[in-house]
Amino acid sequence: MKILSAEFIKSCEKPEQFPRDGFPEIAFVGRSNVGKSSLLNSLLHRRKLAKVSRTPGKTCTANFFRLTAGDALLKRFSWVDLPGYGYAKVAKSVQAQWGPMIEGYLTERPELMGVLLLVDARGVERHDVTTFAWLRALGLRVVVVATKVDKLSRAERRGSLVAIRDSLNVPEGTELISYSSVTHEGRDELWRAIRGLLESPG
Numbered sequence: 001m002k003i004l005s006a007e008f009i010k011s012c013e014k015p016e017q018f019p020r021d022g023f024p025e026i027a028f029v030g031r032s033n034v035g036k037s038s039l040l041n042s043l044l045h046r047r048k049l050a051k052v053s054r055t056p057g058k059t060c061t062a063n064f065f066r067l068t069a070g071d072a073l074l075k076r077f078s079w080v081d082l083p084g085y086g087y088a089k090v091a092k093s094v095q096a097q098w099g100p101m102i103e104g105y106l107t108e109r110p111e112l113m114g115v116l117l118l119v120d121a122r123g124v125e126r127h128d129v130t131t132f133a134w135l136r137a138l139g140l141r142v143v144v145v146a147t148k149v150d151k152l153s154r155a156e157r158r159g160s161l162v163a164i165r166d167s168l169n170v171p172e173g174t175e176l177i178s179y180s181s182v183t184h185e186g187r188d189e190l191w192r193a194i195r196g197l198l199e200s201p202g
């Protein structure tokens with residue numbers, strides 16, 4: 001898909017602030033520091049569109065990006081970079097605010113066409129398992145992205161994908177794609193999957 005432009009629209013702390021333009025949306029979900037913002041930048045060949053940080057819990061608002069594609073059928077859509085879950089050092093009061101915000105977004109957003117669930121290729125945590133199960137229970141279409149594969153050797157990668165499929169209990173029809181925002185491997189495959197989410201209704 002040829003992307004003509006990508007721009008940051010707004011940061012939202014609560015559902016009332018979500019944009020109401022009605023464009024189809026894809027959400028980036030995953031544990032804090034798993035690489036959501038980096039993935040978004042990598043897919044767009046950009047370096048700093050979404051803020052990346054070594055400090056987990058950096059993204060604490062839902063950040064909306066508008067994309068314009070050179071595609072007659074799919075001209076505009078949005079991406080939503082959601083705050084990462086499960087980072088203990090973030091104040092409880094702040095976490096208490098994120099939970100309902102993410103939940104509000106995922107459960108009451110008709111524009112939402114699909115979710116990219118990011119998990120670390122080196123291993124999933126309990127919270128990833130419950131999140132995947134919850135997304136499926138909500139009836140959302142999910143593509144699982146195993147991030148930071150550049151940290152694994154060739155030999156380790158195959159085992160990593162098998163282990164992720166196994167521990168998350170990923171069904172046959174659900175895509176699982178390995179990705180590196182450093183080498184950008186997986187980019188074409190993930191774009192195809194994103195296109196699939198945006199094009200078919202369910």
Ligand SMILES: Nc1nc2c(ncn2[C@@H]2O[C@H](COP(=O)(O)OP(=O)(O)OP(=O)(O)O)[C@@H](O)[C@H]2O)c(=O)[nH]1
Pocket residue numbers: 030031032033034035036037038039051052053054055056057058059060082083084085147148149150151179180181182
């Ligand atoms: N080696 C490697 N490092 C990565 C990759 N993706 C992200 N990182 C690093 O992981 C750290 C966190 O990346 P972010 O993209 O900010 O993660 P996030 O999921 O947006 O984090 P929050 O906003 O806190 O939820 C940064 O230091 C990135 O440089 C990757 O594919 N490979």
Ligand SMILES: [Mg+2]
Pocket residue numbers: 036037038051052058059081
């Ligand atoms: Mg982030």
